[in-house]
Every structure is written in C-alpha cells, then in structure tokens.
Amino acid sequence: MREFGYQKAADVSVAVALLDADPEARFLGGGTNLVDLMKTGVERPARLVDVRELPLNRIETTEDGGLRIGATVTNTDLAVHPEVRRRYPALAQAVLAGASGQLRNMATVGGNLLQRTRCGYFTDVTKACNKRVPGSGCPAIEGEHHNHAILGTSQHCVATHPSDMGVALTAFDAVVSYETVDGPGELPLADFYLPVSDTPHRETALPPGALITGVTLPPTPVAANSRYRKVRERASYAFAIGSIAAALDIQDGVVRDVRLAFGAVASRPWRARVAEQMLTGAPAEAVSFAAAADAELAAARPLAHNAYKVRLMHNLVAAVLTEMVQEVAR
Amino acid sequence: MSTTTGAHGKVIGLPYVRVEGRDKVTGAARYAGEVPFPGLAHGWLVLSTIARGRVRSLDTAPVLDMPGVLAVLHHGNALPVDISWVDPQLGPPDATLGVFQHDRVPYAGWPVALVVAETSEQAREAAEALKVDYDQESHDVDLSYDHPGVYPLVGPLRPATEEKGDLAAELAASDVVVEAEYTTGQGHHNPMEPHAVTARWEGERLEVLDSNQGSPFVAGALAQVFSLEPTAVRVRTEHVGGAFGSKSQARTHHVAAAMAARILDRPVRVVLTRRQMFSLTGYRSATIQRIRLGANPEGKLRAVEHRSLCQTSTTYEYVEASTMMTRMMYDADAHHTANLAVRLDVPTPGFMRAPGEAPGSFALECAMDELAEKCGIDPIELRLRNEPERGPISGREYSARNVVACFREGARRFGWAERDPRPGVRREGRWLLGTGTAAATYPMHVMPSSASVTANADATFTVRIAASDLGTGARTALTLAAADALEVAPERVRVEIGDTAFGFAMVAAASAGTRSWVFAIRKAVAQLREQLSQGAAVPPEGVTVMANTFAEAGALHHDDKERHTYGAQFAEVAVDPATGEVRVRRMLGMFAAGQIINPLTARSQLIGGMTWGISMALHEEAALDEATGSLVGADFAGYHISAHADVPAVEADWVDDPDPGDPVGVKGIGEIGNVGAAAAIANAVWHATGVRHRHLPIRPDRVLLAAPSA
Incomplete structure (x- = not known):
C-alpha cells in the first residue's frame, strides 16, 4: 500500500488547519472503513489526521431537551448511553445492529456518517465506478446489484449508504455540526447527503476540509416509542438489505405522530415523508400502514435483481408498525 | 530407563486436547507466512483484469524504479518451466502452474x-x-444447461456416466415421479490463513516452507515443473490455518516464489490476498442438477436419474462430480447418472470440502424429500424402504452400512416422531417453523503412506510422517493412534509431520488422511514392537523402523467391498415470510464413521462440516x-x-460403526459432516413454508x- 503520513491532532482547530493545508489528507476516526479502503487502494491519502482523541466524546442533554452527541463518541458508547436508550431507543438498536463488538468499540459517530458504500464495484479498483472514478461508468446497473438502491438513484450510480445509525438519526431530524478553518457550521441530516444526480462522487454537502464535531438530536417525544429492524443476509455482521427506523404515537386508535426512515434502499438514509404524511391522522391499522408504504415506494425504480426490496420495505413498514400498535394495546 | 511398550490402557476414544493447542493460543505456533528468513524478499502477484485475451505490454520500467523493487517477472522474462508431464493418477497439471510462460489470458484473475x-x-x-495492457477478446462465463459446449467428463478419476436399466420405461411405469432442477451457487473455501509460501534454493536443491495439505504432493509437482530429481525438493508445512481442499496441490504462488528465488538467488515469499484466493486456489463450481425419481405408491424407487453440470476452465478439467452419492445411496431397476462439464473462461475449480457430495447430496436428498411428500410417506421411512443390499452400480457388498442406525438414533434424539408432516402450519410470532432431514455418505479410501517410529533411549517415541494437520487435530489423532498401538501414554509420543524428508504420505484430503496415516503408523509400530521384543537395550540414537502401506493400500483399493461413512442430518429452521430471513434453530447430525480416535476434535470437525452446510x-x-x-x-x-x-x-454424535471387514477401522470425518446438511435445511424450509427452494443459497x-x- 501507499506510504502515508500520520499525525494526531491536539485540538479541533489544529485538525482542520492540517486538513486545510493538505488536500490529500484525510481525517481518521475509528478507521473501520477508511483503513479497509486504503488497503484495497480505493482511498490513497497522503496523510492521516487522527481525530479520535479530540475532546468530542461526550453525550449531553441540550437546553431544549434534545441530545448532543460528540463526533468521536464510539458506537458502543452511543448504544449503551441511558438517555439514548430511553429517549431514542431506535438509535441504540440501530447502532447495535451494525458491525461487530470489536468494530463498534472503534467506530465513531462522525466516521459512521461519512462511511462509503459497500458496493462491490466501488471497493474493487479494477472495476469501473462513477463514485470512485467519475465518468468511468456504473457496471452495477447491468451487473450485480441485488443489494443496490431502489429510491433516489440515477443512471450514474445505484449504490446504497451502509449506515444503520444514520437511518435512526434521519428519522429523528438530527443536525450535523462541523468545523472548518472559516469557523463552525451546521447541516440538517436531511440536507447532509447530496442527491446522486450525475455526481455520485460528491456525497455530502460538507465544505471541503470540514471536520464533523457532533450530531444534535432535537427533542422528539415520539422517539421514545421507536424501534429499528434490520434485515440482512445472515443473522449478524452484515450490511442491511433493508432496514427501518420507526417511531409511533397513537391516541384513540389514530396515528398522532410517526417517524419512518429506511436503510439500504438509497444513496442516503431515506426519510419516508410521503408515508409519514399519509399516516398522520390515519387509523393505526394494517390497511393504513400498507397504503402508506405503497405510497412511499411508488417512487421506487428497481433494477432487474432488486425488485424484492419493494416488497421487503412494504412488509417491514407493515410488520414493524403493526407490532408497535399491538404492544401499545397490551 | 527402559523403553517399554504395552503398559498403558485405552487411549483411543477418550477426549484429548490438541497437542499443539497451547502453542496456537499463545501465538508460539508460527504459520508459513510468519517464519523469519535472513535475506527474505517478498513477491506480490499481479492478476489479469480481463477474462480472455492477451497481454500486449507491461510497463515495468516505472515499477522497477519504485522503492525496494527487485524484479518484475512476467511472460517476457520468466524462467521456462515444464508442465507437459502427466501424473498417473491425477492426469496433466493445471496449465496455471505454467506461470508466466505465455501472453495468453484464459480467465480473470490469471497471474x-x-x-x-x-x-x-x-x-x-x-x-x-x-x-498492464491487454488485447481483450470476448469471453464466455455463462454456465447454462443448454450451453453447446456441455460434455461428459473425460478425466481419469471418475466415470462420466453410469447407466443401468431402461429409464424411460421405468419412469413411465412409476406411479409417482419427481422431476426437478436443483442449482447451487459458486462456493469458495476461504480458510482463515491465506496461502503463503517461501522458496529458497541451495544449488540444485529447492527448499519450500509452505501451508499445504500434503507436502509430498506439492514437492512432486514442483520437481516436475522445475525438472528436478524428486529428492531435490524439500517441502515442509508445520501449522495450517484451514485448507478445505484449496491447499491440496502446488499452485501459482509456489511456482512464482520458486522462480523468483532462483532468479534473485535469495529466499522469496509469496502470500496471497483474500481476493487473489478467489481465482488462484480453486473453488466449487456452481452446479445445475436435473433429477428424476420414479417410484411405486409405497415409495420404492423404480427409476433414478441424476445429471449434474458444472463449469471448468479452459486450462484444466476439474469436474464437480455431484452424482457420486446417487450411485452409492439408492438402487432402482433403472439408474442413470451423468457428470457433465462445460469449459468456460473462468478460473479452474477444484476440490472443496465434500467435492461432488456437497452439492450432489443437496439435490438428491431434496428430491427424496419431495418424493416422500408426493407418496405421503415419512422422509425417514422412505429412505428405510430404499436401503440397498449392494452398491447400486458396483454390485459390491457393503463393508459396513449403518445409515439406518444413524436415522433411528437421530430421530429419537431430535424428536422426529412428534413431527407433523404438513408444511406451513407452525407459527411462532413472525416465524414459520419447520424440520427436515437428509442422508449423508462419503466414500472411504486408503492411500499409500509411509511412516517411521523411533524408540528413543529416554523411553519416549517419535513418529515421523509427511501428514498435514489443517487445524482439525490430525497431529493429536496420530499421537493417540501411535500411543494406542504402542500401548503407552500419549505424553510419551511425539509426532512430527509435514516434511517430505519423512517419505511419501497421503494428502490430507478426501477424508482419507488420518485413515491412511494411521494404517502406516500402526504397521511401523508393529514392526518396532517386534524388534523391541527381542529385548536388546535401546541405544543412544534410538531404534527406528520405517514402514509403508503401498501394498496393503493397493490391495484394499481393489477389493470387492463398498466402504463408506454414513450419516443422518436433522435441522429445524425458522422462516419469516415477510422478510425472507431464514434462521437455523438447531441441528443434529448422527454419523457412522468407524472408530473415532479423539471425540473432542472429531466432534468439532463434524460440527464444522455441519456449519459449512448452514x-x-x-x-x-x-x-x-x-x-x-x-x-x-x-x-x-x-x-x-x-x-x-x-x-x-449444532450437535454431532455417532453410532457404533463396527466394520470387521475393514483392516483400518478408522474412517475419515473430514467431509461427512457437510454432506446432506444443506439438504436437511432446505427440506426444513419447505416444511416451514410449504415452498420448495431448489437453488442454494436460500437468500x-x-x-x-x-x-x-x-
């Protein structure tokens, strides 16, 4: 592999200055994705700026009753945090559904949001990929794509975003904080990932050289009754083929508030706003759930070998919401 | 101190921890890629990115200027090697051994x-x-039953077709017919330890430190490739981190390392990456299998047809002979089997755990389950009704065939009697539940091997045999077998393995390694004990006896018995029809596998095979x-x-399998745990859902x- 420099950043301003000075440098968090990609030649940074020990590892309640999660909080620490488990259980479940214990001990919140797709064409430098080499083509569209995206795709890329955590954060309207040499900034997660369009290599709206410093969850009462279900091709240690973060508030048999986000169906965690709108105020019953799922999935553009995902997501919406209704009833 | 024998009780059949276990868990055990060598250079293979064509050019100059680079070997500067030889048993070598001998690219991932x-x-x-620039040609990688290039295999190991009786007539006369196509995905061995080799020349002698299943086989091939006397190549393999067939022969990295070491006149190591292993170390071809079973209403088979297609490369014929189990398992008046292949622009497939039987048992044992369903007969009862008296094709008697005992004991432990045969009727929350079963069998061979046993002056014994321990516990089993034959405590026996200096021995493959090695060790021990019984004191250099089983193994190979292991696999699964998730809840495998030397490691190996089935x-x-x-x-x-x-x-156990007709008694357990396991699971998925899945994996x-x- 390519030789690279390594530097541990003492504080946030040093970190962003180092990256600003070297366009070939990359931030290193837990390294659970970046180091793999360096081994396979997908990423070839000249220098790694290690940010894992920056003082961004706290989870704090915000003044308005939300939660601020530091960027270097590990997946493990996030998943076991009492406030996360109590107020945003789907987030804890999503994190625990990902990777393995060893990886969760290393992986960080900031790195999780910036991890790259696991598309087999992207991770193999001998193959074409518009995300890795713009303009080289997307062989997945005619090739192996049974676990590729069905929503928000373009003719240039059909890769999925692999994060579980991001799906729950998306459902709960998280806001990403970052720092650049020009000062701090914020991006709602809804605007954080760019549409695929003809620029699949441009994945986020972060300014160049920006360091994610944290994620803020607004107070979201409905999130206290939430869950995450992940379907994958083996029982553990695999990326999703379809997942769902759902939060539900029912009163008198009617949906008062609902949050739905899908994983493994798009280039980003997919907020199911169409379904949410249809469900809000609707009877909390199977027919509504199915109709809402179908409405959301009407935009799906499946390929030859991933059409099953439409049925999978339909079933997941119906199954998870029905299960939540039944639990409320008990 | 006297070197006595015959003073110790039972050793075989008692659990014994691996003799090298402590070294392995403390990291003291070094694997082939870890052993330091003075002056070691490192080779890295470059593989083709096209599936067919020619190498037009390699731009080596900039690479040679890179830090530390010593050489770039390719077809323009390689040493000539010989791949024109023909092994009397295995036939000609895979042309992939002719490393860098021409500019043709026959598959993607070619060195x-x-x-x-x-x-x-x-x-x-x-x-x-x-x-690397290529002149690319169009390739053909599409395995299909209708491919015009489909042909019956012609290799020396196994017959292409076996036919007896009038198939059309028996099928027409059958009251119940099952006709189905079963397909399996392409499988790869993926041992945890990647292939690694270090080659060093001393004059005209080649020394190789390796991770392999059989040093004598690697050495033999390298001697041929480099036109050396067989004794001029020494190959050693100490610890092996899994192999499953992928390390059973000399491969590209062996030849490349030896060639580079020759050119540079220093030791060269080549380690494969995980991705390189997918094209350079063999794999199990996908299969397309067509089965027709005809039976009378009571389920008695009248017609059996099993045709299986696999792919092989354009450089070598390796056929996944998936119909072998069918030739052994059930008889019928009409019995037709065929192993077919098609040459594609793909890497050469090869032996992978339970070659043939793994995919073949899936098709056959699922078809039997479908026949049981159609006849309205319990799947175990169907198999009992079709127990043959003799080998269906060979007509030979069975030396021991205890599959019925496996089913009876397995059914009792698994709780089969309470099973409701109806599919799709058991629900637990979001899960549908079902159970399934399947038979297993694997042939038992003995291959010639030689072993030496030394009685040392300090009252210990040293056994030397060019066996390989793939992590299965073979070294420990041989220690116990030798101690048993010597009638001494295992602690007094040290077994050294993996070195061609110890003579020829069977490769650790085809479930015949331990069986063949024990046969040779027992013979050597018997001769040693005969010698020691003369009463003379053991001199300081010890007393060494070397023996081989060349004659005995040959005789056994040509006798008139069917020799196999057997098993009955049981599985319970849960299927969520809303998400397609399938979970195995429990498995039980009951096996009849002769004398079990070390139940501790035997159970692990059988469970490993069953896990492979999952x-x-x-x-x-x-x-x-x-x-x-x-x-x-x-x-x-x-x-x-x-x-x-x-x-x-996952539980594995065994029934008594006395086999007085077998001179070894010890049989192999490397493959049998895998055979039938996938079929039992697939049959359980049907029982859970009412839907037959005839393609693996059931994703x-x-x-x-x-x-x-x-």
Missing part, C-alpha cells in the same frame, strides 16, 4: 506478473502500480460480473459465510420472491 521487493508493502504498492444452504455464493467475466465482492464483506449468530445449537430475496403475495 500475469510477480513484483518482488524488499518488503511486502513495497511489493504490493509496486504490483498495484504496474500498468453456510452453503443460506449464505455462500460468489457473485459473477458477466460484463468483465470476473467476480464482484470477492472478499469477506461481499462473500458471506455464516456468522456465529447463524450457528445455533432472503429468493424467499421473498417465492412466497405468495402478502
């Missing part, structure tokens, strides 16, 4: 260059920077990118193997698409 550098990292960086049934399948003719996702992220969470309560997308619409 086109070796970059050698001072460090492994420098070699890798330079190898990945090497620009993986094959639900997870493993390489993905082919037809446009490039290469695999996509060829790594542990893309190629799924069962994780721990997929492997629940969620396939379950979802096969399920009735919600």
Whole structure:
C-alpha cells in the first residue's frame, strides 16, 4: 500500500488547519472503513489526521431537551448511553445492529456518517465506478446489484449508504455540526447527503476540509416509542438489505405522530415523508400502514435483481408498525 | 530407563486436547507466512483484469524504479518451466502452474506478473502500480444447461456416466415421479490463513516452507515443473490455518516464489490476498442438477436419474462430480447418472470440502424429500424402504452400512416422531417453523503412506510422517493412534509431520488422511514392537523402523467391498415470510464413521462440516460480473459465510460403526459432516413454508420472491 503520513491532532482547530493545508489528507476516526479502503487502494491519502482523541466524546442533554452527541463518541458508547436508550431507543438498536463488538468499540459517530458504500464495484479498483472514478461508468446497473438502491438513484450510480445509525438519526431530524478553518457550521441530516444526480462522487454537502464535531438530536417525544429492524443476509455482521427506523404515537386508535426512515434502499438514509404524511391522522391499522408504504415506494425504480426490496420495505413498514400498535394495546 | 511398550490402557476414544493447542493460543505456533528468513524478499502477484485475451505490454520500467523493487517477472522474462508431464493418477497439471510462460489470458484473475521487493508493502504498492495492457477478446462465463459446449467428463478419476436399466420405461411405469432442477451457487473455501509460501534454493536443491495439505504432493509437482530429481525438493508445512481442499496441490504462488528465488538467488515469499484466493486456489463450481425419481405408491424407487453440470476452465478439467452419492445411496431397476462439464473462461475449480457430495447430496436428498411428500410417506421411512443390499452400480457388498442406525438414533434424539408432516402450519410470532432431514455418505479410501517410529533411549517415541494437520487435530489423532498401538501414554509420543524428508504420505484430503496415516503408523509400530521384543537395550540414537502401506493400500483399493461413512442430518429452521430471513434453530447430525480416535476434535470437525452446510444452504455464493467475466465482492464483506449468530445449537454424535471387514477401522470425518446438511435445511424450509427452494443459497430475496403475495 501507499506510504502515508500520520499525525494526531491536539485540538479541533489544529485538525482542520492540517486538513486545510493538505488536500490529500484525510481525517481518521475509528478507521473501520477508511483503513479497509486504503488497503484495497480505493482511498490513497497522503496523510492521516487522527481525530479520535479530540475532546468530542461526550453525550449531553441540550437546553431544549434534545441530545448532543460528540463526533468521536464510539458506537458502543452511543448504544449503551441511558438517555439514548430511553429517549431514542431506535438509535441504540440501530447502532447495535451494525458491525461487530470489536468494530463498534472503534467506530465513531462522525466516521459512521461519512462511511462509503459497500458496493462491490466501488471497493474493487479494477472495476469501473462513477463514485470512485467519475465518468468511468456504473457496471452495477447491468451487473450485480441485488443489494443496490431502489429510491433516489440515477443512471450514474445505484449504490446504497451502509449506515444503520444514520437511518435512526434521519428519522429523528438530527443536525450535523462541523468545523472548518472559516469557523463552525451546521447541516440538517436531511440536507447532509447530496442527491446522486450525475455526481455520485460528491456525497455530502460538507465544505471541503470540514471536520464533523457532533450530531444534535432535537427533542422528539415520539422517539421514545421507536424501534429499528434490520434485515440482512445472515443473522449478524452484515450490511442491511433493508432496514427501518420507526417511531409511533397513537391516541384513540389514530396515528398522532410517526417517524419512518429506511436503510439500504438509497444513496442516503431515506426519510419516508410521503408515508409519514399519509399516516398522520390515519387509523393505526394494517390497511393504513400498507397504503402508506405503497405510497412511499411508488417512487421506487428497481433494477432487474432488486425488485424484492419493494416488497421487503412494504412488509417491514407493515410488520414493524403493526407490532408497535399491538404492544401499545397490551 | 527402559523403553517399554504395552503398559498403558485405552487411549483411543477418550477426549484429548490438541497437542499443539497451547502453542496456537499463545501465538508460539508460527504459520508459513510468519517464519523469519535472513535475506527474505517478498513477491506480490499481479492478476489479469480481463477474462480472455492477451497481454500486449507491461510497463515495468516505472515499477522497477519504485522503492525496494527487485524484479518484475512476467511472460517476457520468466524462467521456462515444464508442465507437459502427466501424473498417473491425477492426469496433466493445471496449465496455471505454467506461470508466466505465455501472453495468453484464459480467465480473470490469471497471474500475469510477480513484483518482488524488499518488503511486502513495497511489493504490493509496486504490483498495484504496474500498468498492464491487454488485447481483450470476448469471453464466455455463462454456465447454462443448454450451453453447446456441455460434455461428459473425460478425466481419469471418475466415470462420466453410469447407466443401468431402461429409464424411460421405468419412469413411465412409476406411479409417482419427481422431476426437478436443483442449482447451487459458486462456493469458495476461504480458510482463515491465506496461502503463503517461501522458496529458497541451495544449488540444485529447492527448499519450500509452505501451508499445504500434503507436502509430498506439492514437492512432486514442483520437481516436475522445475525438472528436478524428486529428492531435490524439500517441502515442509508445520501449522495450517484451514485448507478445505484449496491447499491440496502446488499452485501459482509456489511456482512464482520458486522462480523468483532462483532468479534473485535469495529466499522469496509469496502470500496471497483474500481476493487473489478467489481465482488462484480453486473453488466449487456452481452446479445445475436435473433429477428424476420414479417410484411405486409405497415409495420404492423404480427409476433414478441424476445429471449434474458444472463449469471448468479452459486450462484444466476439474469436474464437480455431484452424482457420486446417487450411485452409492439408492438402487432402482433403472439408474442413470451423468457428470457433465462445460469449459468456460473462468478460473479452474477444484476440490472443496465434500467435492461432488456437497452439492450432489443437496439435490438428491431434496428430491427424496419431495418424493416422500408426493407418496405421503415419512422422509425417514422412505429412505428405510430404499436401503440397498449392494452398491447400486458396483454390485459390491457393503463393508459396513449403518445409515439406518444413524436415522433411528437421530430421530429419537431430535424428536422426529412428534413431527407433523404438513408444511406451513407452525407459527411462532413472525416465524414459520419447520424440520427436515437428509442422508449423508462419503466414500472411504486408503492411500499409500509411509511412516517411521523411533524408540528413543529416554523411553519416549517419535513418529515421523509427511501428514498435514489443517487445524482439525490430525497431529493429536496420530499421537493417540501411535500411543494406542504402542500401548503407552500419549505424553510419551511425539509426532512430527509435514516434511517430505519423512517419505511419501497421503494428502490430507478426501477424508482419507488420518485413515491412511494411521494404517502406516500402526504397521511401523508393529514392526518396532517386534524388534523391541527381542529385548536388546535401546541405544543412544534410538531404534527406528520405517514402514509403508503401498501394498496393503493397493490391495484394499481393489477389493470387492463398498466402504463408506454414513450419516443422518436433522435441522429445524425458522422462516419469516415477510422478510425472507431464514434462521437455523438447531441441528443434529448422527454419523457412522468407524472408530473415532479423539471425540473432542472429531466432534468439532463434524460440527464444522455441519456449519459449512448452514453456510452453503443460506449464505455462500460468489457473485459473477458477466460484463468483465470476473467476480464482484470477492472478499469477506461481499462473500458471506455464516456468522456465529447463524450457528445455533449444532450437535454431532455417532453410532457404533463396527466394520470387521475393514483392516483400518478408522474412517475419515473430514467431509461427512457437510454432506446432506444443506439438504436437511432446505427440506426444513419447505416444511416451514410449504415452498420448495431448489437453488442454494436460500437468500432472503429468493424467499421473498417465492412466497405468495402478502
């Protein structure tokens, strides 16, 4: 592999200055994705700026009753945090559904949001990929794509975003904080990932050289009754083929508030706003759930070998919401 | 101190921890890629990215200028090697051994260059920077039953077709007929330890430190390739971190390392990456199997037809002979089997755990389950009704055939009697539950081997045999077998393995390793004890006896008995029809496998085989990118193997399998745990859902698409 420099950043301003000075440098968090990609030649940074020990590892309640999660909080620490488990259980479940214990001990919140797709064409430098080499083509569209995206795709890329955590954060309207040499900034997660369009290599709206410093969850009462279900091709240690973060508030048999986000169906965690709108105020019953799922999935553009995902997501919406209704009833 | 024998009680059949276990868990055990060598250089292979064509040019100059780079070997500067020889048993070698001998590219992942550098990292960086230009030709990688190139295999190991009786007539006269096509995905061995070899020349002698299943076989091939006397090549393998057939022979990296070591006149190590292993170390071809079973209303078979197609490369014929189990398991008046192949522009497949029997048992034992369903007969009862008296094709008597005992004891422990035969009627929350069963069998061979036993002056014994321990516990089993034969405590026996200096021995493959090695060790021990019984004191240098079983093994090979192990596999699964998830809840395998030497490691090996069955049934399948003719996702992220969470309560045990007609008594257990396991799971999925899945792996997308619409 390519030789690279390594530097541990003492504080946030040093970190962003180092990256600003070297366009070939990359931030290193837990390294659970970046180091793999360096081994396979997908990423070839000249220098790694290690940010894992920056003082961004706290989870704090915000003044308005939300939660601020530091960027270097590990997946493990996030998943076991009492406030996360109590107020945003789907987030804890999503994190625990990902990777393995060893990886969760290393992986960080900031790195999780910036991890790259696991598309087999992207991770193999001998193959074409518009995300890795713009303009080289997307062989997945005619090739192996049974676990590729069905929503928000373009003719240039059909890769999925692999994060579980991001799906729950998306459902709960998280806001990403970052720092650049020009000062701090914020991006709602809804605007954080760019549409695929003809620029699949441009994945986020972060300014160049920006360091994610944290994620803020607004107070979201409905999130206290939430869950995450992940379907994958083996029982553990695999990326999703379809997942769902759902939060539900029912009163008198009617949906008062609902949050739905899908994983493994798009280039980003997919907020199911169409379904949410249809469900809000609707009877909390199977027919509504199915109709809402179908409405959301009407935009799906499946390929030859991933059409099953439409049925999978339909079933997941119906199954998870029905299960939540039944639990409320008990 | 006297070197006595005959003073110790029972050793065989008692659990015994691995003799090298402490070394392995403390890291003291060194694997082939870890052993330091003074002056070691590191080679890194460059593989083709096209599936067919020619290497037009390699831009070596910039790579040679990179830090630490010593050489770039390719077809323009390679040493000539010989691959024109023909092994009397195995036939000609795979042309892939002719490393860098021409510019043709016969498949994606074909070796086109070796970059050698001072460090492994420098070699890798330079190898990945090497620009190779190709003249690309259109390729054919599409395995299909209707491919015009389909032919019956012609290799020397196994007959292509076996036919007796009038198939059409018996099928027409059958009251019940099952006709189905079963397909299996392309499988890859993926041992945890990648292939690694270090080669060093001393004059005209070649020394090789390796990770392999049989040093004598690697040495033999290298001697041929480099035109050396067989005794001029010494190959050693100490610890092996898994092999499963992928390390059973000399391969590209052996030849490339030896060639580079010759040219550079220093030791050269070549280690394969996970991705390189997908094209250079063999794999199990996908199969397309067509089965027709005809039976009378009571389920008695009248007609059996099993035709299986696999792919092989254009450089070598390796056939996944999936109909072998059918030739052994059930008889019928009409009995037709055929192993077919088609040559494609793909890497050469090869032996992978339970070659033939693994995919073959899936098709056959699922078809039997379908026949039981159609006849309205319990699947175990159907098999009992079709127990043959003699080998269906060979007409030979069985030396021991205890499959019925396996089914009876397995059914009792599994709780089969309470099973409701109706499919799709058991629900537990979101899960549908079902159980399934399947038979297993694997042939038992004995191959010639030689062993030496030394009585040392300090009252210990040293056994030397060129066996390999793939991590299975073979070294420990041989220690126990030798101690048993000597009638001494195992602690007084030291077994040295893996070195061609110890003579010829069977490769650790085909479930015949331990069986063959024990046969030779017992003979050597018997001769040693005869010698020691003369009463003379053991001199300081000890007393050594060397014996081989060349004559005995040959005689056994040609006797008139069918010799096999057997088993009955049971599985319970849960299927979520809304998501397509399949979970195995429990498995039980009962086996009849002769004398079990070490129950501790034997159970592990059988459970390992059954776990492989879970993986094959639900997870493993390489993905082919037809446009490039290469695999996509060829790594542990893309190629799924069962994780721990997929492997629940898996229990393996055995019935008594006395076999007085067998001179060894010890049989092999390397493959039998795998055979039938995937079929039992697939049959359980049917019992859970009422839907037959005839393609492996049974992935969620396939379950979802096969399920009735919600």
